[in-house]
């Protein structure tokens with residue numbers, strides 16, 4: 604692991620987040636997620652929502668996104 608890998612990871616996740624966030628409002632809704640990953644099974648999406656949506660508002664902030672993505 605290089606010293607700047609955490610920063611690189613964050614930069615990559617930011618880009619990924621922005622590409623999924625179709626309307627660019629800074630939150631990924633379930634619909635936006637489904638539009639970006641059409642093959643994702645409903646169970647996976649449900650599990651993701653349970654694990655990732657920390658504040659339970661039904662959408663993912665960048666902070667929540669970064670926490671669950673590899």
Ligand SMILES: [Ca+2]
Nearest residue numbers: 624626628630
């Ligand atoms: Ca959005």
Ligand SMILES: [Ca+2]
Nearest residue numbers: 656658660662
């Ligand atoms: Ca949330």
